[in-house]
Amino acid sequence: MKLFEYKAFELSDMLRDGKISSAELTKSVLDRIDEVEPKIDAYLTLCGESAMESAKQVDKKRMRGEELSRLAGIPIGVKDNISTKGIRTTCASRMLEGYIPVFNATVVDKLIKSDAVITGKLNMDEFAMGSSTETSYFKPTRNPFDTDCVPGGSSGGSAAAVASGEAVLALGSDTGGSIRQPASMCGVVGLKPTYGAVSRYGLVAFASSLDQIGPFGRCVKDVALLYDCISGYDRMDATSKNTQRVPCFDSLTGSARGLKIGIPEEYFAEGVEDSVKNAVMDSVARLRSEGAEVRKISLPSTKYALSAYYIIACAEASSNLARFDGVKYGYRCESPKSLIDMYERTRSEGFGREVKRRIILGTFVLSSGYFDAYYKKAKLLQERIRAEFDSALSEVDVIVTPTSPFEAFKLGDRISDPLAMYSSDICTVTVNIAGLPAVSVPCGYSGSGLPYGMQIIGRRFDEATLLNAALSHESLMGGFASPKL
Amino acid sequence: MINGYEVVVGLEVHAELSTATKIYCGCKNSFGLEVNTQVCPICLGMPGTLPKLNERVVDYAIKMGHALNCGINRICKQDRKNYFYPDLPKSYQISQADIPLCHDGYLDIILENGTKRIGIERIHIEEDAGKLLHSDRFDGSLVDFNRCGVPLIEIVSRPDLRSSEEARIYLETIRSILRYIDISDCKMQEGSIRCDVNVSVHKPGEPFGTRCEMKNINSFSAAVRGIDYEAKRQIALIESGGRVVQETRRWDDAKGESVSMRQKEDAQDYRYFPEPDLLTIVVSEDRVKELKDSLPELPNHKILRYIKDCGLSRKDAEVIVDVPEKAELFDGCLELGCKASRLAANWIIGDISRLMNEGRQISELGITPERLKKLVEYIQDGRISNASGKIVFDELVSSSGSQNSPDIDAIIEEKSLLQVSDQAALEELAARVLAENEKSVFDYKNGKTNALGYLVGQCMKASGGKANPGAVKEIVLKRLGEL
Numbered sequence: 001m002k003l004f005e006y007k008a009f010e011l012s013d014m015l016r017d018g019k020i021s022s023a024e025l026t027k028s029v030l031d032r033i034d035e036v037e038p039k040i041d042a043y044l045t046l047c048g049e050s051a052m053e054s055a056k057q058v059d060k061k062r063m064r065g066e067e068l069s070r071l072a073g074i075p076i077g078v079k080d081n082i083s084t085k086g087i088r089t090t091c092a093s094r095m096l097e098g099y100i101p102v103f104n105a106t107v108v109d110k111l112i113k114s115d116a117v118i119t120g121k122l123n124m125d126e127f128a129m130g131s132s133t134e135t136s137y138f139k140p141t142r143n144p145f146d147t148d149c150v151p152g153g154s155s156g157g158s159a160a161a162v163a164s165g166e167a168v169l170a171l172g173s174d175t176g177g178s179i180r181q182p183a184s185m186c187g188v189v190g191l192k193p194t195y196g197a198v199s200r201y202g203l204v205a206f207a208s209s210l211d212q213i214g215p216f217g218r219c220v221k222d223v224a225l226l227y228d229c230i231s232g233y234d235r236m237d238a239t240s241k242n243t244q245r246v247p248c249f250d251s252l253t254g255s256a257r258g259l260k261i262g263i264p265e266e267y268f269a270e271g272v273e274d275s276v277k278n279a280v281m282d283s284v285a286r287l288r289s290e291g292a293e294v295r296k297i298s299l300p301s302t303k304y305a306l307s308a309y310y311i312i313a314c315a316e317a318s319s320n321l322a323r324f325d326g327v328k329y330g331y332r333c334e335s336p337k338s339l340i341d342m343y344e345r346t347r348s349e350g351f352g353r354e355v356k357r358r359i360i361l362g363t364f365v366l367s368s369g370y371f372d373a374y375y376k377k378a379k380l381l382q383e384r385i386r387a388e389f390d391s392a393l394s395e396v397d398v399i400v401t402p403t404s405p406f407e408a409f410k411l412g413d414r415i416s417d418p419l420a421m422y423s424s425d426i427c428t429v430t431v432n433i434a435g436l437p438a439v440s441v442p443c444g445y446s447g448s449g450l451p452y453g454m455q456i457i458g459r460r461f462d463e464a465t466l467l468n469a470a471l472s473h474e475s476l477m478g479g480f481a482s483p484k485l
Numbered sequence: 486m487i488n489g490y491e492v493v494v495g496l497e498v499h500a501e502l503s504t505a506t507k508i509y510c511g512c513k514n515s516f517g518l519e520v521n522t523q524v525c526p527i528c529l530g531m532p533g534t535l536p537k538l539n540e541r542v543v544d545y546a547i548k549m550g551h552a553l554n555c556g557i558n559r560i561c562k563q564d565r566k567n568y569f570y571p572d573l574p575k576s577y578q579i580s581q582a583d584i585p586l587c588h589d590g591y592l593d594i595i596l597e598n599g600t601k602r603i604g605i606e607r608i609h610i611e612e613d614a615g616k617l618l619h620s621d622r623f624d625g626s627l628v629d630f631n632r633c634g635v636p637l638i639e640i641v642s643r644p645d646l647r648s649s650e651e652a653r654i655y656l657e658t659i660r661s662i663l664r665y666i667d668i669s670d671c672k673m674q675e676g677s678i679r680c681d682v683n684v685s686v687h688k689p690g691e692p693f694g695t696r697c698e699m700k701n702i703n704s705f706s707a708a709v710r711g712i713d714y715e716a717k718r719q720i721a722l723i724e725s726g727g728r729v730v731q732e733t734r735r736w737d738d739a740k741g742e743s744v745s746m747r748q749k750e751d752a753q754d755y756r757y758f759p760e761p762d763l764l765t766i767v768v769s770e771d772r773v774k775e776l777k778d779s780l781p782e783l784p785n786h787k788i789l790r791y792i793k794d795c796g797l798s799r800k801d802a803e804v805i806v807d808v809p810e811k812a813e814l815f816d817g818c819l820e821l822g823c824k825a826s827r828l829a830a831n832w833i834i835g836d837i838s839r840l841m842n843e844g845r846q847i848s849e850l851g852i853t854p855e856r857l858k859k860l861v862e863y864i865q866d867g868r869i870s871n872a873s874g875k876i877v878f879d880e881l882v883s884s885s886g887s888q889n890s891p892d893i894d895a896i897i898e899e900k901s902l903l904q905v906s907d908q909a910a911l912e913e914l915a916a917r918v919l920a921e922n923e924k925s926v927f928d929y930k931n932g933k934t935n936a937l938g939y940l941v942g943q944c945m946k947a948s949g950g951k952a953n954p955g956a957v958k959e960i961v962l963k964r965l966g967e968l
Binding site: 082089096102103105202204209237238324325327328363366 | 526534567576761763
């Protein structure tokens with residue numbers, strides 16, 4: 001087994017015990033990138049040199065006997081909508097092609113403080129808008145399990161990098177499923193934390209009230225490890241919460257005994273492929289046999305969730321993306337004739353189709369005369385969906401659903417049909433609307449060898465229970481299976 | 486009233502708050518520094534940054550709310566006002582839409598014939614934008630972002646003002662209150678207080694006319710000129726058979742005219758929605774009360790008190806109240822039980838104001854409430870003359886700051902300024918002067934009454950200016966009558 005194939009928690013022990021150095025590990029990951037990146041296209045910016053340099057620094061610290069974090073020396077990739085000081089942060093958009101931030105996102109500062117090794121910036125759908133990583137201005141990323149297929153999105157680069165060994169761990173962001181859906185399609189574990197659990201400072205905003213940064217790993221323990229590092233109150237983010245947190249990694253037991261699992265019928269309805277339903281229900285049956293208690297629940301407002309989601313998310317996006325106007329940074333059109341001409345051409349040329357579609361949609365729903373009919377109604381629905389979840393989660397510990405209604409699809413299959421694309425978020429958007437934490441864990445493979453994902457939804461700020469349920473599933477299911485590349 | 490039309494004015498005043506730091510970041514809130522030096526990723530709206538509310542801004546706005554008798558929305562939110570302009574780096578301004586921090590108050594302004602109550606619709610908090618710079622030395626425009634994120638309150642009045650003069654008094658009262666409660670520098674030339682004006686005209690008894698909003702008003706006198714111009718324009722339009730259309734106009738103070746910017750149909754749609762990056766503002770009842778209790782006496786109340794309790798004219802009261810240091814000195818005298826408050830006011834309006842106009846501060850003049858009280862009471866009692874009072878005052882001012890600045894009694898002693906009021910001494914003096922000026926006595930007796938002044942003057946001269954002129958006059962008159 002090569003070093004890049006190990007899990008982060010194993011590597012952490014090996015590094016601590018002096019069995020390997022971070023330089024060796026980082027070299028192994030960089031070599032793997034050289035080998036498979038041409039097939040995968042997970043990275044937008046590679047930081048090979050600085051990664052080797054920080055790996056050597058960590059090794060020196062370790063040699064000096066310094067107390068180091070569990071993530072010290074572990075190569076981690078970062079989604080390209082997370083601000084990295086001095087490293088170009090494009091959001092996979094022409095608009096920010098040459099944009100180099102002057103500050104680090106809080107999560108990046110936390111990685112650096114933990115002596116993690118940042119390998120580079122990962123591909124995504126433009127401004128995180130998309131479910132296949134095909135809306136990236138630069139290139140699509142390919143699914144390591146079948147390079148003709150998409151890796152999901154929008155954090156497709158993060159999921160594909162972790163699945164293919166191009167990073168041990170990765171950070172993504174999730175507004176309506178952008179961590180969980182690609183995790184599901186690439187057969188890895190991805191956690192969307194509770195809204196407010198991880199600082200959004202430095203995450204280029206798509207929909208501020210729904211966005212959350214979260215970890216990708218090849219196993220639940222790895223995700224817990226990275227989550228513990230990045231979570232916590234940040235005074236730079238007014239929406240981050242100052243709650244008492246249990247370190248997840250240390251509290252994992254992997255036991256499902258007494259766990260109360262809710263199965264919402266609405267998530268096993270039309271639109272979800274039977275093979276996916278079966279894979280999820282098989283996993284639930286395994287958990288039941290290990291002592292979990294399973295009951296049916298109902299979340300009746302689910303059918304409105306996708307509409308409410310696209311209204312709220314697009315409304316916020318139309319405002320958040322207004323700052324890209326050609327005045328201060330990023331793309332500016334050639335020789336503008338007037339201020340209006342500069343705005344119009346900069347934004348017409350700098351943004352891709354999907355981004356423009358959502359800006360127009362969001363501008364419309366916020367317009368005078370339409371606000372009450374759309375935005376206000378969507379916010380009311382949000383309240384209702386939230387209340388339904390809270391009520392359900394007072395009866396059960398976790399809720400289990402499919403992550404994506406189908407396995408990874410072929411590149412180009414859905415890109416010209418926005419509604420078909422949006423429908424891949426049908427099981428995940430409710431979680432963002434309700435502000436809850438949810439994890440996607442692999443739960444089987446399709447006939448063609450593409451992974452299925454199961455989503456486990458938990459109570460607010462109770463990532464520990466959530467990840468423990470995920471770990472018990474993982475131990476019953478068997479661990480990560482590397483794709484053949 | 487102009488040609489039988491009543492002018493109806495409503496004002497939106499924007500005041501920059503003088504907090505140490507900006508509203509959503511830690512940058513210094515200060516004016517006049519080198520362009521683009523008081524900026525950070527947050528106030529520049531760089532991708533990924535988030536605002537963080539400066540709680541002091543909420544406190545300051547609530548204070549103004551109390552000063553204008555407003556209700557306080559202890560629970561309120563902030564909203565995004567979306568529009569594109571190069572001086573607005575996020576392309577939205579964080580402001581407050583449907584739920585302002587303060588609502589439904591009033592302000593009593595003092596007019597020549599009494600007070601008038603002006604309704605206050607709302608006060609809300611928001612962030613300022615940057616400034617565009619233009620120069621002949623380059624093409625296009627440059628942007629200075631220093632002002633981005635400077636905290637503002639917007640104070641919206643109801644359309645209760647009926648003339649440009651009322652508007653001016655309203656604006657001056659607002660400015661005075663902002664200064665008294667110490668939340669704004671109120672420097673119009675630095676743009677720290679700005680206003681938009683809404684004007685309509687109608688015949689009394691008829692419904693309000695269509696209003697026009699005027700922007701780009703950069704001084705109170707420009708507001709007066711703008712309102713007068715706009716009222717006349719609207720009246721002329723109606724008189725000539727035209728119709729006022731609802732529009733936004735831009736005031737050009739140099740040309741003394743306004744030009745249409747956009748009409749109602751082209752009104753911008755700001756697409757307000759709740760700012761998702763910030764939490765709901767929640768202010769405790771205790772805090773609201775604490776802020777109310779922290780307010781000093783407000784200037785408009787002070788003016789009324791000076792008029793009522795001290796018998797000052799409105800104008801005199803305004804001169805004192807206009808500068809908080811003057812009012813502090815005057816109130817200091819009153820608190821010490823000064824028996825010559827009118828005289829104290831005169832000294833403040835006269836000599837003290839003159840020195841302050843020369844750029845000096847009361848604190849460095851050596852004039853304390855105790856000293857002013859003593860000085861004016863000595864003058865009122867006749868212990869020293871008004872002229873001697875001036876000598877004492879000048880001495881106090883010129884020796885202020887020196888180590889042993891003398892007290893008033895010492896100066897009077899040293900310069901022998903004590904006025905002679907001793908009856909016997911004055912009788913003797915008068916007798917001597919009358920004896921020496923027989924011709925004038927004769928003239929007086931023959932009806933030339935102005936000889937009296939000459940005789941009193943001679944007495945004063947003979948006393949070396951120390952005789953109490955009132956007492957001298959009385960004695961001379963008495964003696965003349967006896968002759």
